[in-house]
Amino acid sequence: MQIQENIILAPYTTFKIGGPAEYFALVKTLEELQDALLWAKEKEKDIFVFGGGSNLLIGDNGIKGLVIKLDLQRLEFDENKVIVGAGVNLAYLLNQALENNLTGLEFAAGVPGTVGGAIRGNAGTYGVAMGDVVTAIRYLDKNNELKTMAKNEADFAYRHSIFKVNNYLIVEAELLLERGDVAASKALVQERLLYRKNNHPNQPSAGCIFKNIDFREADIEALKSKGIEVGKFLEHKKIPAGYLIEKADLKGKTIGQAQVSPQHANYIINLGEAKAEDVVILTSLIKQQIRDKFGLQLEEEVQFVV
Ligand SMILES: Cc1cc2nc3c(=O)[nH]c(=O)nc-3n(C[C@H](O)[C@H](O)[C@H](O)COP(=O)(O)OP(=O)(O)OC[C@H]3O[C@@H](n4cnc5c(N)ncnc54)[C@H](O)[C@@H]3O)c2cc1C
Incomplete structure (x- = not known):
């Protein structure tokens, strides 16, 4: 090394x-x-x-x-169990799982990054996330001691895990997948990849910049009065951040070389030479406008190390 x-x-x-x-x-x-x-x-x-x-x-x-x-690349399959290193690419893991006739990782289609990052942020799509397939995590604690944690200790929630709070270093994980319908799984993966290709920006970005916002049924009328129709979001009880940004007329808003994607409002894209400072200014402007217009507070999903 x-x-x-x-x-x-x-x-x-x-x-x-x-x-x-x-x-x-x-x-x-x-x-x-x-x-x-x-x-x-x-x-x-x-x-x-x-x-x-x-x-x-x-x-x-x-x-x-x-x-x-x-870049820890261990990857072992044992019936429905998978041991996977933190550095393994999610897309590679998904493909290898399908090659081994295992389903359950369709949510990872089109999500870039590694298993370690995905566990820390409980990455997911369509209401399914990493925490749903993980059974145990091997990690280094603050004293750099190697420990194992069971899934139920990891406090998985929407884009959240204990690893975000404690800064433990994830080394590898054990997953439990299913012997499902592999052909159907492959078709779903292709469908989702195509959807992303047609509906998500292809310029450099860090994915969705903000988390979606929780709401309760009791909030619906108040939100309506501010022009937010939550009817279509009832299933997940979350208002997509992109919907709010679009409603605030911020699509295309540009600071320096950072731009709110005209295609998907929850993406900030790098037009070529963007500085971190451009992104920071643009995100604070968005947060301020959403607060002023709708009384709602956005929270970054992307990890800022600035
Ligand atoms: C185009 C695009 C689309 C995306 N779509 C989605 C989506 O649909 N759903 C979704 O959830 N996310 C999405 N993302 C975000 C991103 O892909 C996920 O959050 C991914 O899981 C991050 O993994 P990573 O390895 O890249 O993490 P990194 O960006 O490398 O790191 C993210 C954070 O995790 C920490 N970290 C990384 N590895 C470890 C480790 N081994 N142990 C402890 N901490 C660690 C880092 O310190 C950092 O704080 C998207 C991103 C892009 C660019």
């Missing part, structure tokens, strides 16, 4: 934004990870770990300390 200095992070993110890491290590095994953590401890450097960089906004001044890109 090599520790490099002054490595620009933008190419490691889907946003293509971000300054240099003071120190940078690409880590492929648990031993390399432990060496890197020991190095940082001895040098008294902070640590930042990431996977696919698809849910990240890294600041223009970069990140001080040691930035670790986790």
Whole structure:
């Protein structure tokens, strides 16, 4: 394992934004990870770990300390059980599961990034998420001790897990999949990929910038009076952030080279040379307008490291 200095992070993110890491290590095994953590401890450097960089906004001044890109690639199938390293790409995992006649990961179709990032943020689509297929997680705690946590201890909720709160480092996970109808699963995956291709922007982004907002049935009338029709959102009891941004007439709003996607209002896209600062200013403008117009508070889904 090599520790490099002054490595620009933008190419490691889907946003293509971000300054240099003071120190940078690409880590492929648990031993390399432990060496890197020991190095940082001895040098008294902070640590930042990431996977696919698809849910990240890294600041223009970069990140001080040691930035670790986790590339743990273990992948083993044992009947319906899968052991998967944190660095395994979700798309690769989905394909390999289907090759092994296992279904249950259709929600991951078109979601970029790694298993580690997906567990931390409980990534998902169509009301199904990573926490629904995970049964146990191996992680390093704050003392860098290797531990195992059962799914029910992980506090999975909408785009949430205990790993967001405690900053534990996910090393690998155990999943339980199904022997379902593989042909139907493949067809659904293709359908969802096509939907994304036609309806989501293809410029660099970090996916949905804000979380959707919960509402209760008791709020419906009050929301109506502000021009928000929640009828079609009753099933999931969440108002899509993109719907609010569109209603606030912010599609296409541009700061510097960051733009609210004209195609999907909950995406901020990088028009080419966007700075993190452009994205930060644009997100605060959106939050302010949604607060002023609808009295609702948006919360970032993307992790800002600025
Ligand atoms: C075009 C596009 C579409 C997207 N669509 C969706 C979608 O439909 N649904 C959805 O939920 N998300 C979506 N996302 C967001 C993103 O794909 C997911 O959040 C993904 O799970 C992030 O994984 P990652 O490896 O890229 O995480 P990273 O961006 O690398 O990291 C995200 C956070 O997780 C932490 N982290 C990463 N790995 C670990 C680890 N091993 N242990 C502990 N912490 C870790 C990082 O420190 C960081 O705080 C989309 C993103 C893009 C660009």
